[in-house]
Amino acid sequence: MDDRQVPPAYNEVGKHGVFPQANHDERARFNFLANMNGYLASQVLPGVATAFDARAKARFAEETGHEPQTRKEVRSCMEADGYYQAWSSIRRNTMEMRQQAGRSLVLRQINDINSRAQALNDGDEHLQLDASVEVPHYVSAVDIHCMPGCYYTELAPGDVSVGANYDCGLFVTTGGMLGRYNDGGGQALAAWLKEQYDAGFRPKRVLDIGCTVGHNIVPVAQAFPDTEIVAVDVGAPVLRYAHARAKSLGVNNITFRQANAEALDYEDGSFDLIITCMFLHETSSKALPKILGETHRLLAEGGKVLHVEQPQYGDDMPLFEQFMRDWDTFNNNEPFWGAMHDMDMYQQMEVAGFDRAKMASVGLAAVVDESIFPSAANDDTEDYGRKPAWHVYVAAK
Amino acid sequence: MSEAAMKLDIDPIAEAGKKAKGKRPQFFELEESERLMGILMAVVEELAVTRERLDTVERLLEASGGLDRKAIEDFHPDAEQARERGLMHQEYIARVMRILQQEREALEEAKQKGPEKTLEQVSEHLGNS
Numbered sequence: 001m002d003d004r005q006v007p008p009a010y011n012e013v014g015k016h017g018v019f020p021q022a023n024h025d026e027r028a029r030f031n032f033l034a035n036m037n038g039y040l041a042s043q044v045l046p047g048v049a050t051a052f053d054a055r056a057k058a059r060f061a062e063e064t065g066h067e068p069q070t071r072k073e074v075r076s077c078m079e080a081d082g083y084y085q086a087w088s089s090i091r092r093n094t095m096e097m098r099q100q101a102g103r104s105l106v107l108r109q110i111n112d113i114n115s116r117a118q119a120l121n122d123g124d125e126h127l128q129l130d131a132s133v134e135v136p137h138y139v140s141a142v143d144i145h146c147m148p149g150c151y152y153t154e155l156a157p158g159d160v161s162v163g164a165n166y167d168c169g170l171f172v173t174t175g176g177m178l179g180r181y182n183d184g185g186g187q188a189l190a191a192w193l194k195e196q197y198d199a200g201f202r203p204k205r206v207l208d209i210g211c212t213v214g215h216n217i218v219p220v221a222q223a224f225p226d227t228e229i230v231a232v233d234v235g236a237p238v239l240r241y242a243h244a245r246a247k248s249l250g251v252n253n254i255t256f257r258q259a260n261a262e263a264l265d266y267e268d269g270s271f272d273l274i275i276t277c278m279f280l281h282e283t284s285s286k287a288l289p290k291i292l293g294e295t296h297r298l299l300a301e302g303g304k305v306l307h308v309e310q311p312q313y314g315d316d317m318p319l320f321e322q323f324m325r326d327w328d329t330f331n332n333n334e335p336f337w338g339a340m341h342d343m344d345m346y347q348q349m350e351v352a353g354f355d356r357a358k359m360a361s362v363g364l365a366a367v368v369d370e371s372i373f374p375s376a377a378n379d380d381t382e383d384y385g386r387k388p389a390w391h392v393y394v395a396a397k
Numbered sequence: 398m399s400e401a402a403m404k405l406d407i408d409p410i411a412e413a414g415k416k417a418k419g420k421r422p423q424f425f426e427l428e429e430s431e432r433l434m435g436i437l438m439a440v441v442e443e444l445a446v447t448r449e450r451l452d453t454v455e456r457l458l459e460a461s462g463g464l465d466r467k468a469i470e471d472f473h474p475d476a477e478q479a480r481e482r483g484l485m486h487q488e489y490i491a492r493v494m495r496i497l498q499q500e501r502e503a504l505e506e507a508k509q510k511g512p513e514k515t516l517e518q519v520s521e522h523l524g525n526s
Contacts, residue, residue: 006483011473024470028449032442035486039494047501054508079424083500089424089431093438096417104413110405142419150418156403333419372476 005042005379007034007176008372013168014180017248018117018160018241020106020168029101033172036094041383044087051083052320071313071338074323075330092331095146095173102169103148103161110161117160120244127243128257129236136260138284139234142333151212151235163241167213177366177376177388178215181249184366184376184388185277185308186219191367192392193220193273196304203227203272207298209261209291210279214242214254216308217275221251229254230271232261262290269300277308278390281340288340292352299397305354308364311391313341324384349395358396365389441493445486452482 010027013019022030052074060077061067068074078084106113121127135152143150149162170182178184193203204227208217211231221229231254233239243256259265274295280288295305313322322341329338350356365377366388376389425431453472461468474482491498503513514522 004484004487006480006487008476009474009479009482011479024453024472025446025450028446029442031449031482032445032486035483036442036490039487039490043491044494044497044501047497047504050501050504050508054504083497083504085424085426086434086497086500088422089434090438092422092424093435096435097438097442099417100414103415104409107407107409107412110407110409114405143417146417146419148415148417155407156405158403159405331422331424333417335419 005038005374007031007038007374010034010171012176012180012372013171013182016181016245017120018113018164018244020109020113020164022105022168026101026105030098030169030172033094033098033101034175037173037386038175038381040087040091040094041386042381044090045383048078048084048087048324049320051081052078056081056084068319071319071322071326074319075326078323088327088331091327092146095332098169098172099146099148099165101172102165105168106161106164110155110159110164113164114156114158114160117240117244118158120247121240124243124247126247126252126255127239128255129239130258131236133234133258133260135234136262136284136287138282138287138336142335144282144333145328146333151233151238154237158240160237160241160244162235163213163238163245166238167215167241167245170215173386174366174376174388176373177368177379179366179368179373181215181218183215183219184368184373185364185390186216187367188364188390189216189275189277189306189308190219190223192306192362192364194223197224201302201304203303205271205273206230207232207266207271207274208254209274209276209295210282211242211256212238214246214256216277217254218246218249218251220275221246221254222249225253227253230257230266231255232257232259232264234258234260261294262287264294264298266298268297269303271298272300272303274299274303274305275308276306280307280309281334281337283340284336285339285343288343289348289351292348296353296397301397303397305349305395305397307345307393308390309345309393310341310385312343312345314344321384327384345393349393354395354397360394362392362394363389364392445489448485448489449482452485 010030056077057067068077139150139152147166151162153162155161167182170178206227206229208231211217211233214231217229217231236258239256239258246254283291299305326338328334346356346359349359368375376387379387423431457468457472
């Protein structure tokens with residue numbers, strides 16, 4: 001029993017000024033879901049690979065005369081397998097249960113949360129909303145990761161409920177691996193930037209695109225309080241929540257702005273560092289090149305752009321792994337996930353104007369307080385893309 | 398930036414379970430299986446919740462000899478207690494998920510040694526030997 005991984009209790013999750021207050025049973029629900037997801041990843045999922053190798057592949061070959069040769073064929077082969085069906089169905093259910101658990105917790109106290117957000121946001125120029133910004137079709141087509149209302153739905157003017165729901169349940173999907181404020185990604189970015197800083201790259205203006213609740217940029221702002229940061233998103237509720245959240249954590253150097261990153265109104269070369277964190281896969285094949293084009297235009301000479309994602313599929317990735325990594329495309333309302341990971345990101349950045357000789361990729365894992373929270377870097381469970389350990393595309397100008 | 402937050406009058410029980418936009422995939426051949434799994438998983442979750450609550454009550458009773466609801470709400474396990482509770486979840490999950498765990502064992506066994514005989518086959522064999 002001593003070497004079993006146990007996620008920390010939900011009590012350890014950090015409470016900022018707009019964080020929903022969970023009662024005993026609400027915390028217990030999140031504790032259960034975190035352990036359930038851990039079980040699915042470590043105990044059930046390996047059997048999916050065994051089912052593929054031991055029977056599904058052979059059944060497919062019997063029916064078609066050949067083994068599955070494309071990702072799509074692996075999918076059709078596995079969708080007929082009972083073990084895969086059970087794993088998928090339960091995994092989908094845990095996502096839906098997490099949403100219901102988060103929403104019931106948030107909505108019973110929504111007027112209090114909205115008032116707290118309003119008190120923090122009122123009259124502050126660091127929150128710039130623009131009602132003329134339209135929600136792009138790739139955000140409105142489906143509710144991303146099965147979050148009812150996605151990132152943009154307002155139940156009333158001034159509402160932040162979708163932001164609060166997103167924030168309070170991140171613990172569940174990652175089993176606490178995103179750390180106290182679900183900010184392990186941001187902490188990893190801050191650690192990366194500190195290294196860069198020591199090596200002489202010292203950005204004065206930073207842009208974060210697709211910031212949602214700001215959890216990936218706040219640690220950067222905390223580590224570099226003299227750096228001016230702009231964080232953009234299309235969703236007003238997440239921006240209101242993000243600003244209130246950041247402010248309550250003592251951060252005053254981020255301007256949260258409602259804008260579509262396909263066309264921003266900043267001048268050429270306005271930023272020294274541009275970051276997207278698990279964002280590009282939530283766009284579309286037409287929007288992504290426009291956004292990359294904007295990053296090139298907005299980046300100053302000598303600047304860097306960072307895209308935190310999962311690795312592209314590529315010919316060197318086994319078909320079964322591609323298929324498993326593609327699960328969210330069809331089953332967790334991430335419809336651009338598969339198409340985005342089929343893209344050659346280096347080529348996309350080259351088309352956007354970047355020099356291939358100045359591109360690289362690095363691995364980043366969530367940085368957390370390891371005395372309490374589990375480290376993704378030390379976790380050897382293969383969960384095909386859920387774990388907060390990322391593939392980062394870096395391009396310099 | 399100034400805007401008034403409008404007071405919301407909503408039913409959190411009904412609203413919490415709102416369907417996400419996007420057609421729900423069907424994983425099993427039968428819709429009935431989908432429904433059963435959904436209901437079952439929610440029951441599984443709520444039993445876990447009840448057990449965690451009970452665990453809290455027991456720990457508090459043990460410590461104080463009395464029961465105070467506020468004490469339950471405010472209860473915060475220390476690192477060791479949290480670990481014990483996580484292990485409790487894992488044991489419970491292993492019990493509930495037995496059918497899949499055993500299916501995986503059978504898959505691996507069949508991969509090593511070929512498919513197991515059915516009870517019809519064994520019964521016929523024993524009837525004839």
